[in-house]
Amino acid sequence: MTQTTPFRIDESLREFIELGLAVQIATASNNGSPHVTYGWSPRVPTDGRTVEVFIDKVRSATPLADLKTNKKIAMTVADPISYRSIQLKGTVVGIELDCADDQAWVRNGREGFLVRTSLIGDDPVAIRNLWYDDVVRLTFSVEFAFDQTPGPEAGRPL
Amino acid sequence: MTTDALLEVPLSSIPLAFEGVVPAAIATVDAEGMPNVTFLSVVHRIDDAHVALSRQFFNKTDSNTVVNPRAQVNLIEPASGGTYLLDLVYERTERNGPFFERMRTRLDAVAAAEGMTNIFVLSGVDICRVEACRPNPPLEIDAGRKHNVQLERVMAYSTKLADAGDMEEVLDTAMAACAELLGNPHVFIMLLDESGESLYTVASTGYADSGMGSEVRLGVGLVGLAAERRQSVRVTNMGRELSYSRATRVDDRIGVDEDDIPLPSLPAIQSQLATPMLAAHSLVGMICLQSEQSGRFQSDDECIVAILANQVAMALTSMPVEVADVEEPAGEAPPVQVKYYLEDDSVFLDNEYLIKGVAGAILWRLLQVYQAEGRRDFSNKEVRLDPSLQLPDIKDNLEARLILLRRRLEERCDYLRIEKTARGRFHLQVTRPLVLSQVG
Numbered sequence: 001m002t003q004t005t006p007f008r009i010d011e012s013l014r015e016f017i018e019l020g021l022a023v024q025i026a027t028a029s030n031n032g033s034p035h036v037t038y039g040w041s042p043r044v045p046t047d048g049r050t051v052e053v054f055i056d057k058v059r060s061a062t063p064l065a066d067l068k069t070n071k072k073i074a075m076t077v078a079d080p081i082s083y084r085s086i087q088l089k090g091t092v093v094g095i096e097l098d099c100a101d102d103q104a105w106v107r108n109g110r111e112g113f114l115v116r117t118s119l120i121g122d123d124p125v126a127i128r129n130l131w132y133d134d135v136v137r138l139t140f141s142v143e144f145a146f147d148q149t150p151g152p153e154a155g156r157p158l
Numbered sequence: 159m160t161t162d163a164l165l166e167v168p169l170s171s172i173p174l175a176f177e178g179v180v181p182a183a184i185a186t187v188d189a190e191g192m193p194n195v196t197f198l199s200v201v202h203r204i205d206d207a208h209v210a211l212s213r214q215f216f217n218k219t220d221s222n223t224v225v226n227p228r229a230q231v232n233l234i235e236p237a238s239g240g241t242y243l244l245d246l247v248y249e250r251t252e253r254n255g256p257f258f259e260r261m262r263t264r265l266d267a268v269a270a271a272e273g274m275t276n277i278f279v280l281s282g283v284d285i286c287r288v289e290a291c292r293p294n295p296p297l298e299i300d301a302g303r304k305h306n307v308q309l310e311r312v313m314a315y316s317t318k319l320a321d322a323g324d325m326e327e328v329l330d331t332a333m334a335a336c337a338e339l340l341g342n343p344h345v346f347i348m349l350l351d352e353s354g355e356s357l358y359t360v361a362s363t364g365y366a367d368s369g370m371g372s373e374v375r376l377g378v379g380l381v382g383l384a385a386e387r388r389q390s391v392r393v394t395n396m397g398r399e400l401s402y403s404r405a406t407r408v409d410d411r412i413g414v415d416e417d418d419i420p421l422p423s424l425p426a427i428q429s430q431l432a433t434p435m436l437a438a439h440s441l442v443g444m445i446c447l448q449s450e451q452s453g454r455f456q457s458d459d460e461c462i463v464a465i466l467a468n469q470v471a472m473a474l475t476s477m478p479v480e481v482a483d484v485e486e487p488a489g490e491a492p493p494v495q496v497k498y499y500l501e502d503d504s505v506f507l508d509n510e511y512l513i514k515g516v517a518g519a520i521l522w523r524l525l526q527v528y529q530a531e532g533r534r535d536f537s538n539k540e541v542r543l544d545p546s547l548q549l550p551d552i553k554d555n556l557e558a559r560l561i562l563l564r565r566r567l568e569e570r571c572d573y574l575r576i577e578k579t580a581r582g583r584f585h586l587q588v589t590r591p592l593v594l595s596q597v598g
Contacts, residue, residue, distance in 0.1 A: 085196075
């Protein structure tokens with residue numbers, strides 16, 4: 001995997017990422033064991049080169065353990081309605097365990113996700129059960145970006 | 159092979175998580191330690207220690223598993239929102255065989271439901287060993303509702319099907335069985351026509367519009383494709399699956415004739431089960447169930463309907479062909495214009511489409527005899543042997559067409575009826591004068 005310059009997220013991609021979509025986060029241990037967990041409410045700071053994303057604290061033990069030795073991370077964001085999907089990959093540059101100030105942002109993103117999944121017939125109660133209130137914020141620099149929409153173009157660099 | 163007992167959560171204890179109602183996610187790692195994560199439509203449980211993943215658009219996942227066979231899947235139990243992590247080790251890829259065909263049919267059928275073809279090119283099915291399965295987070299989670307299959311009720315319906323005296327009883331019993339055993343009132347049954355290329359709806363229950371007489375070609379749409387492949391297709395979240403197929407679209411829609419009767423359909427289908435009725439290696443028809451609830455039909459339901467479907471098929475193909483006789487008057491009311499189009503054997507009553515094909519030809523023949531001879535009583539045998547109809551030598555098809563014809567008449571008018579009078583005999587009831595005209 002080679003990419004000469006860091007990826008910069010433009011305005012339209014930022015809007016998509018922050019829409020309140022389905023998010024999955026992957027980390028890997030030093031011995032190559034992958035770990036997948038839900039991500040919530042990703043946010044793109046103004047620099048366009050980093051992304052903040054939240055994971056449930058109760059599910060954070062393995063990802064945080066992975067990140068101690070391997071800071072590489074992947075995040076897929078998918079719209080449950082259109083199935084448009086992207087994947088961002090990079091390196092974690094910050095971990096924040098106290099996210100009290102982020103609660104409103106996280107809640108908004110989750111509510112957006114709840115609305116979109118309800119529109120395609122998912123049980124809102126079951127969807128609500130997917131998340132927990134306490135979260136951890138991960139910040140990562142984006143080094144690679146891919147179109148992940150199902151189809152022949154899946155995997156194409158953005 | 160490891161066993162279920164070695165996993166913290168036995169795979170068999172979370173059947174709903176494998177229904178694909180909510181997409182799972184899979185993570186892999188490349189040689190440089192960079193993870194990759196993507197969504198999966200369905201994770202199939204093969205046995206207590208193996209799952210199968212469809213290879214569709216997994217370019218990076220595939221290349222990662224070549225260098226590092228480890229993967230982790232995040233499964234969601236749709237009723238509770240409980241999630242499970244499965245640690246997998248890639249073992250092999252299958253590119254043919256029954257399991258591959260079954261997955262291919264399911265993917266194609268969902269695309270076909272949208273009128274699309276050749277969307278999902280299933281290049282293979284990855285078979286993975288499950289090394290661990292645990293709830294995430296590690297809390298006590300309700301594994302979800304599983305339908306309680308009542309075997310004694312299955313047996314009771316089986317006996318009733320075996321005892322059925324005619325085709326109509328077989329069809330009604332099959333629909334009642336599906337409705338009761340699966341707790342789902344929306345069922346329709348299609349039979350293969352004499353050409354062997356199309357199915358037509360001969361019975362339905364639980365729909366605002368019965369769809370009687372609606373047709374579908376083999377290979378077209380979800381039902382047609384399942385029929386062509388002789389494979390059962392079960393879709394658990396139609397809204398999501400259709401979104402997925404639309405996202406991958408290379409538009410290849412198949413046109414629909416506006417004059418066609420639409421298939422029975424609920425306004426917002428979420429779950430669908432289409433099961434072929436097979437007897438002596440041949441397709442007899444399809445049993446189709448629909449629900450507006452996602453995840454409505456589970457794997458056990460699929461087994462039950464498959465058992466019923468094959469028994470219906472055997473009952474229909476072994477139904478004795480009877481011979482036989484019978485009478486009545488027509489009232490004085492405004493005449494009905496009955497128009498028959500030779501081209502496709504379609505019949506219109508006062509310019510309203512009624513039916514076409516074999517059933518249309520039969521009705522036209524009966525009305526001609528009635529008009530010429532005043533005769534109202536007929537036997538199945540004389541219809542079967544009537545050279546003008548040129549019916550194919552498929553003994554069960556005539557009775558199915560008569561059932562279809564009778565139900566269409568009941569839906570469409572109040573002055574023409576076909577009533578069964580004895581085994582192999584029926585009565586044409588006409589209560590208004592008819593003016594027959596043939597086109598072509």
